[in-house]
Amino acid sequence: MADTKRIYAFGGGQTEGGKDMKFVLGGKGANLAEMANMGLPVPPGFTITCQTCMEYYNAEPPAFPEGLAEEISANVAVLEEKMGKKLGDDSDPLLVSVRSGAAFSMPGMMDTVLNLGLNEKSVQALIAKSGNERFAWDSYRRFIQMFSKVVLDADGDLFENAIVKMKQDRGVENDTELTADDMKELVADFKRLVAEHVPAEEFPQLAVDGAVVFPQDVSQQLHLAIEAVFRSWNNRRARDYRRMEKIDDDLGTAVNVQAMVFGNMGETSGTGVGFTRNAADGTREYYGDFLTNAQGEDVVAGIRKTRPISELPDVLPEAGKELYRVFEVLEQAYRDMCDIEFTIQEGKLWMLQTRIGKRTARAALKIAVDMVDEGLITREEAVMRINPAHLDQLMHPQFDTTATYDVLAKGLNASPGAAVGEVVFSADDAEAAAAEGRKVILLRWETNPDDLHGMVAAQGILTSHGGKTSHAAVIARGMGKPAVCGAEALKIDMKAKQATVSGKGVVLKEGDIISIDGTSGIVVLGEVALVQPDVSGDMDTILAWSDEFRTTGVRANADTPDDAALGRTFGAAGIGLCRTEHMFLGERKDIIQDFILGESAEVRQRALDKLLEVQTEDFLGIFSAMDGLPVTVRLLDPPLHEFLDSPRDLEVEIVRAECGGASAEQLAPRRKLLAQIDAMSEANPMLGLRGCRLGITYPELYALQVEAITRAACELKKQGKDPRPEIMVPLVSVKAELATLREEIETVIVRVSQECEVDIIIPVGTMIELPRAAVCADEIAEVADFFSFGTNDLTQTAFGFSRDDIESKFLPKYLERKVLPRNPFETIDDGVAKLVSMGCERGRSTNPKIKLGVCGEHGGDPESVHTFYGIGLDYVSCSPYRVPLARLAAAQAALAETAQGSDNR
Numbered sequence: 032m033a034d035t036k037r038i039y040a041f042g043g044g045q046t047e048g049g050k051d052m053k054f055v056l057g058g059k060g061a062n063l064a065e066m067a068n069m070g071l072p073v074p075p076g077f078t079i080t081c082q083t084c085m086e087y088y089n090a091e092p093p094a095f096p097e098g099l100a101e102e103i104s105a106n107v108a109v110l111e112e113k114m115g116k117k118l119g120d121d122s123d124p125l126l127v128s129v130r131s132g133a134a135f136s137m138p139g140m141m142d143t144v145l146n147l148g149l150n151e152k153s154v155q156a157l158i159a160k161s162g163n164e165r166f167a168w169d170s171y172r173r174f175i176q177m178f179s180k181v182v183l184d185a186d187g188d189l190f191e192n193a194i195v196k197m198k199q200d201r202g203v204e205n206d207t208e209l210t211a212d213d214m215k216e217l218v219a220d221f222k223r224l225v226a227e228h229v230p231a232e233e234f235p236q237l238a239v240d241g242a243v244v245f246p247q248d249v250s251q252q253l254h255l256a257i258e259a260v261f262r263s264w265n266n267r268r269a270r271d272y273r274r275m276e277k278i279d280d281d282l283g284t285a286v287n288v289q290a291m292v293f294g295n296m297g298e299t300s301g302t303g304v305g306f307t308r309n310a311a312d313g314t315r316e317y318y319g320d321f322l323t324n325a326q327g328e329d330v331v332a333g334i335r336k337t338r339p340i341s342e343l344p345d346v347l348p349e350a351g352k353e354l355y356r357v358f359e360v361l362e363q364a365y366r367d368m369c370d371i372e373f374t375i376q377e378g379k380l381w382m383l384q385t386r387i388g389k390r391t392a393r394a395a396l397k398i399a400v401d402m403v404d405e406g407l408i409t410r411e412e413a414v415m416r417i418n419p420a421h422l423d424q425l426m427h428p429q430f431d432t433t434a435t436y437d438v439l440a441k442g443l444n445a446s447p448g449a450a451v452g453e454v455v456f457s458a459d460d461a462e463a464a465a466a467e468g469r470k471v472i473l474l475r476w477e478t479n480p481d482d483l484h485g486m487v488a489a490q491g492i493l494t495s496h497g498g499k500t501s502h503a504a505v506i507a508r509g510m511g512k513p514a515v516c517g518a519e520a521l522k523i524d525m526k527a528k529q530a531t532v533s534g535k536g537v538v539l540k541e542g543d544i545i546s547i548d549g550t551s552g553i554v555v556l557g558e559v560a561l562v563q564p565d566v567s568g569d570m571d572t573i574l575a576w577s578d579e580f581r582t583t584g585v586r587a588n589a590d591t592p593d594d595a596a597l598g599r600t601f602g603a604a605g606i607g608l609c610r611t612e613h614m615f616l617g618e619r620k621d622i623i624q625d626f627i628l629g630e631s632a633e634v635r636q637r638a639l640d641k642l643l644e645v646q647t648e649d650f651l652g653i654f655s656a657m658d659g660l661p662v663t664v665r666l667l668d669p670p671l672h673e674f675l676d677s678p679r680d681l682e683v684e685i686v687r688a689e690c691g692g693a694s695a696e697q698l699a700p701r702r703k704l705l706a707q708i709d710a711m712s713e714a715n716p717m718l719g720l721r722g723c724r725l726g727i728t729y730p731e732l733y734a735l736q737v738e739a740i741t742r743a744a745c746e747l748k749k750q751g752k753d754p755r756p757e758i759m760v761p762l763v764s765v766k767a768e769l770a771t772l773r774e775e776i777e778t779v780i781v782r783v784s785q786e787c788e789v790d791i792i793i794p795v796g797t798m799i800e801l802p803r804a805a806v807c808a809d810e811i812a813e814v815a816d817f818f819s820f821g822t823n824d825l826t827q828t829a830f831g832f833s834r835d836d837i838e839s840k841f842l843p844k845y846l847e848r849k850v851l852p853r854n855p856f857e858t859i860d861d862g863v864a865k866l867v868s869m870g871c872e873r874g875r876s877t878n879p880k881i882k883l884g885v886c887g888e889h890g891g892d893p894e895s896v897h898t899f900y901g902i903g904l905d906y907v908s909c910s911p912y913r914v915p916l917a918r919l920a921a922a923q924a925a926l927a928e929t930a931q932g933s934d935n936r
């Protein structure tokens with residue numbers, strides 16, 4: 032370990048890293064090095080590696096590894112040499128920033144300290160050198176403020192409040208109107224706040240007479256700041272963010288120590304953030320905001336009104352022109368839309384950061400398609416660049432255009448999509464409500480990284496403050512959640528958990544239902560009907576390219592003609608799973624109850640006749656909607672008692688009637704029903720009389736369903752249509768089950784098609800959803816035309832997990848303690864995937880023509896689709912809304928294998 036290089040220099044004519052080193056230097060450090068290599072103006076500095084951060088954590092207690100302090104000193108000396116200034120110098124002091132930066136961008140999650148190196152002596156030197164007293168004191172107060180918050184863990188509000196009070200006392204509106212003396216006074220105030228509020232026992236090295244004295248020793252400042260950045264890797268918001276984004280906890284953050292440039296030196300200085308294209312809709316235009324006479328986070332913090340980057344050339348022509356040139360250079364170099372941070376010091380532009388920019392799904396599609404047109408990237412790359420999970424963002428609901436509603440408030444359309452839910456006022460409340468299965472909209476003045484868990488839990492985010500680059504907006508867009516920001520009419524009273532809406536005389540209380548539309552920025556009291564958007568334009572282009580590249584088929588799971596039609600519009604090549612149980616619910620429940628409990632053969636036959644009639648209608652609808660495409664119909668699967676009255680309700684009904692004076696005689700039929708239902712109850716229905724066991728036990732039930740399927744298909748054929756049903760038997764574990772049922776099924780098909788005088792072939796296959804079936808797939812395949820892996824049940828039975836219970840019971844602990852890497856019901860587990868793989872291999876060994884698919888919810892999970900592609904399944908089937916995503920994921924899996932795509936992260 033000792034020989035490993037821990038520090039890499041950049042800028043000033045000597046750069047050791049580059050953009051491919053993000054796992055060593057973090058994204059920020061790697062890209063600073065890259066920009067320096069490209070000859071762009073980057074203030075020099077050095078990067079301490081991510082691995083060093085993990086070395087720090089691996090010590091017990093966490094500590095700098097041996098030799099690091101010396102390496103830092105050596106690199107500071109090199110930096111001082113490059114800059115011709117010295118840290119803490121009393122004539123020309125070097126100031127630095129100490130910046131976090133991990134391999135994957137975690138915006139605003141970790142900490143940064145600016146203007147480090149100031150103390151009572153160097154601030155005087157800075158005044159003398161710059162001739163700008165206000166600038167020097169402003170920098171010093173900023174340093175104390177950030178250092179105290181980040182390193183000394185002081186409450187940031189202490190300092191903000193002192194500034195607000197100062198502005199009130201002086202009767203001014205903006206920070207920029209405060210004078211040099213005001214800033215000087217703030218420095219004194221801030222130091223006093225540090226002494227009063229930072230506990231001396233936590234920083235014994237800074238304590239004098241029992242109070243913390245703001246450190247004057249610049250190397251002590253530097254070491255403390257570097258350590259604080261290491262520590263920020265593990266603060267709560269950073270950990271939450273990593274969990275959400277599935278970023279490894281062991282990567283660590285790099286620390287960038289960089290010479291300061293100053294945007295707060297007056298009106299020819301400034302700072303800003305930008306994107307090389309519009310990050311919201313993808314338009315090819317420069318996008319972003321800037322402020323003059325400002326530093327660091329002033330732009331994003333929203334303390335002053337920013338100006339759009341299109342106005343920069345009017346204000347500072349030289350720097351503006353240079354920035355636009357840099358934009359073009361970056362796009363050509365990275366071949367993608369870049370996100371940048373810059374500072375202008377007395378008219379000269381300095382680049383402080385760049386990375387591949389985050390964007391909305393809509394923008395991602397447009398940019399990818401445009402860049403193919405521009406010849407910048409290939410179609411394969413375009414397909415690889417779209418995050419399948421982000422397609423979901425576009426598959427999000429929108430307000431129904433025909434709905435009528437009153438607008439309660441208007442804000443900025445910060446993140447697209449619409450949502451409906453109960454208003455909650457804190458992240459914790461959002462989390463708690465979501466855990467109970469309630470849908471909520473999180474309403475905040477403005478969010479900050481501590482609100483992250485609530486944002487994850489909410490359907491949508493609403494803020495009364497902040498713009499399109501505010502925290503809420505950026506994070507919501509990243510998560511693909513609808514957000515309306517800066518709805519200023521909402522006056523929030525956090526304590527009372529309510530908000531008054533100015534001009535409307537409305538008070539929103541916790542639990543009130545509201546609807547928000549992040550595409551238009553509208554807030555509505557009550558529920559607005561939502562509709563799904565269509566798949567056209569750029570999405571259609573990307574999906575059409577995807578279809579060319581993929582080899583895995585995509586079908587939809589659909590039980591109704593409407594869902595089937597929807598799946599077809601979204602590009603499904605058939606239905607992989609058509610469940611029939613819902614066809615037995617609602618008013619039909621009585622019919623099936625008659626069948627299950629009916630005592631005479633006559634009653635039961637009458638029930639079957641009725642069911643045949645309605646089921647035939649159902650299949651006519653679905654087969655017509657999918658004309659020409661395969662429809663895999665699963666015969667009845669769930670435990671029968673699901674179709675019976677609830678014994679608990681029945682008992683209550685009987686007791687009530689008894690109390691109401693009903694006689695034993697009157698109650699006899701209900702009592703008997705209760706006894707019958709009780710007799711059918713099972714200790715573990717998921718492992719009980721269900722699936723093909725129903726077909727073996729009640730052959731007439733499956734016969735009826737097969738007859739309905741065949742009749743519907745024959746009927747349509749007579750009309751000249753092309754129905755393609757496939758019959759699927761669920762929950763098979765031994766070959767004999769399928770063999771027995773197959774014979775009965777085929778007998779019915781032959782009988783019905785002869786009656787109808789239509790020639791029809793209906794393939795018969797089975798679900799593989801029990802470990803025994805996967806293991807004995809070679810035997811089962813001898814009597815199956817196809818397999819469809821039911822990975823939901825296969826996961827349940829492989830693990831012995833009850834899906835309905837574990838998510839609320841122990842799964843969260845398993846994830847937290849990393850016993851499982853993720854929820855196996857969302858992303859296919861390795862072990863379950865092995866069963867699938869074994870099932871495929873063995874199935875093909877005895878029946879090479881067998882068709883293999885997957886119909887669990889995993890079929891709509893991008894990572895699982897990659898796994899299924901690897902296993903060699905013919906198709907995946909998922910919910911209609913996930914069909915586009917599965918088409919894309921299947922293409923990416925195929926492209927990744929031929930290694931034509933680029934880094935997709």
Ligand code: ADP
Pocket residue numbers: 074127128129130131138139140141142143145289290291292293294302326327328372373374383384
């Ligand atoms: P984050 O990762 O949260 O964006 P950064 O490390 O990028 O944090 O720092 C935030 C801001 O601080 C930058 O956008 C820039 O405005 C300012 N900053 C950082 N380093 C310097 C520097 N060397 N000179 C001037 N400003 C800096």
Ligand code: MG
Pocket residue numbers: 372384
């Ligand atoms: Mg930054």
Ligand code: MG
Pocket residue numbers: 668761800821824
């Ligand atoms: Mg099942």
